[in-house]
Amino acid sequence: MKTLKNRGLILLALLAGCLFNIQLFGIAPDDSLVVRWKDINVFYEDNEKCLICHGEAYYTLSDTVAGVSQIRNMFQDYFVNREDYYDGVHKSFSCTDCHSSDFISFPHDVASRLEPRYTCIDCHGYDENYAHLNFEEIEVEYSNSTHAKVENFSCWKCHDPHSYKLIASEVTDVGELVLYDNNMCLSCHANFTEFRLLTDREEINVVSKHEWLPNQVLHFESVRCIECHTQISDSILVAHMVLPKDKAVKNCTECHSTDSRLMSTLYKFESREKRQNGFFNSIILNRSYVIGASRNMYLGYISFLIFFGVLTVIGIHVFFRVIKAKRK
Amino acid sequence: MSKGLYLYPKWIRFWHITNAVLFLILIVTGISLQFSGLDEPFVLVSFKSAVSWHNTAAFILVLNYVLFIIGNQVTGNIKHYRSNSTTYIQDLIRQANYYRRDMFRGEPHPFPVTEESKFNPLQRFSYLLAMYAGMPLLIISGILLFYPGMLPREIFGVSGLLIIDLVHDATGFLLSIFMVIHIYTCTLGSKPTTLFKSMVDGYHHDDH
Numbered sequence: 164m165k166t167l168k169n170r171g172l173i174l175l176a177l178l179a180g181c182l183f184n185i186q187l188f189g190i191a192p193d194d195s196l197v198v199r200w201k202d203i204n205v206f207y208e209d210n211e212k213c214l215i216c217h218g219e220a221y222y223t224l225s226d227t228v229a230g231v232s233q234i235r236n237m238f239q240d241y242f243v244n245r246e247d248y249y250d251g252v253h254k255s256f257s258c259t260d261c262h263s264s265d266f267i268s269f270p271h272d273v274a275s276r277l278e279p280r281y282t283c284i285d286c287h288g289y290d291e292n293y294a295h296l297n298f299e300e301i302e303v304e305y306s307n308s309t310h311a312k313v314e315n316f317s318c319w320k321c322h323d324p325h326s327y328k329l330i331a332s333e334v335t336d337v338g339e340l341v342l343y344d345n346n347m348c349l350s351c352h353a354n355f356t357e358f359r360l361l362t363d364r365e366e367i368n369v370v371s372k373h374e375w376l377p378n379q380v381l382h383f384e385s386v387r388c389i390e391c392h393t394q395i396s397d398s399i400l401v402a403h404m405v406l407p408k409d410k411a412v413k414n415c416t417e418c419h420s421t422d423s424r425l426m427s428t429l430y431k432f433e434s435r436e437k438r439q440n441g442f443f444n445s446i447i448l449n450r451s452y453v454i455g456a457s458r459n460m461y462l463g464y465i466s467f468l469i470f471f472g473v474l475t476v477i478g479i480h481v482f483f484r485v486i487k488a489k490r491k
Numbered sequence: 492m493s494k495g496l497y498l499y500p501k502w503i504r505f506w507h508i509t510n511a512v513l514f515l516i517l518i519v520t521g522i523s524l525q526f527s528g529l530d531e532p533f534v535l536v537s538f539k540s541a542v543s544w545h546n547t548a549a550f551i552l553v554l555n556y557v558l559f560i561i562g563n564q565v566t567g568n569i570k571h572y573r574s575n576s577t578t579y580i581q582d583l584i585r586q587a588n589y590y591r592r593d594m595f596r597g598e599p600h601p602f603p604v605t606e607e608s609k610f611n612p613l614q615r616f617s618y619l620l621a622m623y624a625g626m627p628l629l630i631i632s633g634i635l636l637f638y639p640g641m642l643p644r645e646i647f648g649v650s651g652l653l654i655i656d657l658v659h660d661a662t663g664f665l666l667s668i669f670m671v672i673h674i675y676t677c678t679l680g681s682k683p684t685t686l687f688k689s690m691v692d693g694y695h696h697d698d699h
Contacts (some may be wrong), residue, residue: 377539454656
């Protein structure tokens with residue numbers, strides 16, 4: 164009912180002959196995509212009333228009374244990519260499911276623009292459909308994280324609800340997961356324009372800060388930032404308690420050992436799903452090889468046998484040499 | 492009194508001692524890396540230090556190996572690694588039998604050291620294998636591990652890094668075993684220290 168009312172209001176506003184007329188100024192999506200998106204989302208047409216501007220990089224702003232028009236950039240933070248949106252976890256949603264119906268008026272009023280935004284827990288918390296993702300624990304971890312101390316920080320700073328996908332439990336290529344997750348961190352930590360919206364701290368040079376890491380590029384490609392920068396969590400798949408920088412892992416053997424923390428972090432989901440024998444932490448071998456963590460115990464035993472076998476033969480040879488020397 | 496045959500010129504002795512020291516560093520740091528997370532005696536060096544020492548020693552080892560290859564070609568020392576014998580296998584068995592049995596019976600060395608042939612058949616075979624097969628394999632796999640971007644992500648569905656690391660570890664292990672046997676056989680001179688002395692002054696002091 165609420166949705167119908169919202170749609171009615173949007174239509175009313177658009178037909179009201181408001182002073183401002185906004186025209187689409189982009190490339191129309193492929194017809195087959197539109198058909199697919201309509202199948203995915205019954206509110207597709209309603210959403211288009213927002214995406215006609217917010218789904219385009221540029222739009223034309225016209226004052227029909229004064230006869231003035233200008234081409235404007237759509238501010239990146241308010242841009243929603245249709246392909247990402249209809250590919251994300253919230254693909255079946257109407258814009259007004261989360262945003263105020265007051266956005267139907269244009270220019271949008273300040274009160275609407277400053278509306279409190281939902282956080283993940285508002286919809287997903289205490290809901291048995293999402294019990295397996297344990298949003299309650301995610302909320303607790305987040306509230307204890309260093310991010311929670313930053314004013315105006317929210318779930319959305321890392322997880323864009325307009326494009327968010329479930330990656331950790333669904334991708335088969337760990338590299339894809341690493342890239343997706345690290346891009347979340349780097350979107351602020353390697354982009355000072357975004358970073359300074361939230362803090363007065365000076366610019367961070369991620370590369371020079373991690374110069375101590377041998378094979379830095381390989382580390383960045385193979386593991387996520389959160390492997391070292393969060394506290395391991397037993398109850399949720401992806402740890403959310405981001406630690407202060409001085410508490411980040413710097414001890415190589417935390418990962419480079421048979422008791423590797425990667426099994427409780429990056430390979431947590433896979434390690435829950437499959438266990439193989441022979442290699443320590445064999446799951447890691449699906450993609451990579453971590454010195455000290457991926458040792459093969461059988462090869463280890465064979466090496467010890469060969470080594471002690473050689474020492475035994477040498478010992479026997481020495482024994483007979485000593486006997487011979489005594490007989491002289 | 493004659494000092495004996497001058498078989499080990501300065502460049503060989505320099506290469507040999509450098510190789511030995513570097514190999515010991517690489518063994519200690521390599522084991523520390525492979526068994527990281529465990530306690531002594533496996534881990535003698537911290538992971539971070541082991542990475543730096545292993546990489547530095549390996550870099551010098553490569554230069555030293557280049558010196559060895561060039562030196563062997565230029566001075567003709569490579570002739571000692573080659574064999575024209577038509578009885579190659581029999582010679583190997585004869586030498587093995589000497590170590591196994593004949594030396595305890597007081598029989599003479601089957602292949603006395605001469606200026607033309609300073610290695611016995613077993614030495615020639617094992618040194619050739621170690622220096623012209625083992626070392627290149629160890630160095631190439633080590634370089635690939637140092638620049639993992641050069642490696643294919645997967646080889647036959649298995650991590651490229653894993654395969655190369657196994658090659659590197661296995662070769663390093665076999666060369667370490669070679670070194671243990673090499674050091675032991677060097678005690679088989681007329682006195683246990685005689686052959687080591689040769690690598691200090693360059694002269695072969697034994698009468699065989």
